[in-house]
Amino acid sequence: MTSSTSPTDPTQPLRRESGAFAMLAVDQREALRLMFAGDVAANSDGSVPAEVLAAVPDSTLTDFKLKATKILSPYASAVLMDRQFVWDAAMEQGVVAAGCAPIIAADQFVPGNGEVVTAQIIDEGVDFVAAKAQGAVAAKLLVIYREDESAQERVDMVVDFIGRCTAANLISIIEPVCKAPRHGGEWDWNAGVHAAAHELGSLGADLYKAEVPLKGLGTDAELLEECIRLGNAIASPWVVLSSGVAADDFPRAVEIACQGGASGFLAGRAVWRACVDAPDVVASLEADAVPRLQRLVEIVDRVVGNR
Template sequence: MKSFTLNDITRPSGGFAMLAVDQREAMRLMFAAAGVPSPVEDSVLTNFKVNAAKILSPYASAILVDQQFCYRQVVEQQAVAKSCATIVAADAFIPGNGIPVDSVEIDKSVNPQAVKRDGAKALKLLVLWRSDEDAQQRLEMVRTFNELCHSNGLVSIIEPVVRPPRCGDNFNREQAIIDAAKELGDSGADLYKVEMPLYGKGPQQALLNASLRLNEHINMPWVILSSGVDEKLFPRAVRVAMTAGASGFLAGRAVWSSVIGLPDTELMLRDISVPKLQRLGEIVDEMMAKRH
């Protein structure tokens, strides 16, 4: 059996410059916020995702897609560039309490062997981290997920995202990101996708210190995501995180969110998003070169 490794989803420099288009109901909300008449049809999401894959994948080392809205179409239309690996989201998002993702479980409808035959090299699992929920359950889910990936020769990517506790309003996001890393940073996955400390805001030194703290607790390669980070601050966030030990990014919003709801999607992706992604890739290569 062929087993894929992290090298299959990196740039030649060894860094990760990966694009996410696996947002689901959150993306529908973005279209609605951009003025697309509600209800925003599934086809709007699918078309955007497939266009993004076609136009942006040549500039990414890997692209993360979801089964719900675009996986089949991306495979059938051969939307992903040969130079770009495919990662499939293996998380089922369960809405509740007025938010699109209130809890997560492993998506049983994702067949590892089938996606591997279609060319996928990795699976990704979102793990919601709340201080008042059971750590054992989270670790158990990650263990099950790692086993699912590794027994099928696929790379395992986990994405712990912190949330306020179910009870009480005592929430320190920065501490929660660290606590989640302490719990899951040595959980046997291949890659850890993490929220950027401080939302990438403020003086560089404070960001670096926060990123160094995070690095201490993650015992595997790690990359940052861009949700919650102003897209203008994201390139600096990648630099700072990589200075602290990160190996790149797996991000969507910083690359394409400003294009949502604009006319001529393909043109906008080409003119606005391609340069952003190219620049981020250059930053990753530059930061990797400093390590050698």
């Protein structure tokens, strides 16, 4: 799909002057708690012992998210935040930089089966109209795609979400993420990424947040072909997320994805993951995460801006 903008482009508030999306994500929840917990021995079902998670208080997550948002949002066109740990505090404390559009995560994650997120629902704790009044420009919904689960339920949820966004005058962003089938057995993750795009990419969301095909691996030509094919299934502008791609590999993946039709990124871990374990989080965010984000911004401005 083209990234060109017009006066009626609903996603314009999320873009840079170049027309590119350079968006930061700090909406990770229990996954972030696990990062702070470090390497731990899992239970037999793959889950993390409750006492390990309990050792990382909510305040640790909130503090990191507020610091990351304050330090990194001046370089981002938008920032994605969750209701559970950071939204209200960030909006009340004014840590989102001017010119950086706030996005509220409207998904509630359901853990189970040894996964931090095994399913999701629309978060009924998110008041879309109230979030708009607080300053939200957009809302995002994660959608778990499993080949053996109901397509109609996924479609209905996305349509419901888009309707809520429209009623509140919020930009709608969907984030399909492919996971292993419930019945187990062999499965093709990359095929699932494309299948999710075919199923959900034309339902009317304003922006599609996609996993990078091939997890960013393969030759440049192979990855470019995959990105072009993915974009052909999506009826809106689309961006890539960084989960599943090594942080040092993500800039290349972003560049090739944008060459293949993507219009930028909405990413968190590839920007700030190395800072979680730092003895001085602020210093690490400034020294490590800021340059990583600036590099990504330069890439999307150059590639998307010159299309």
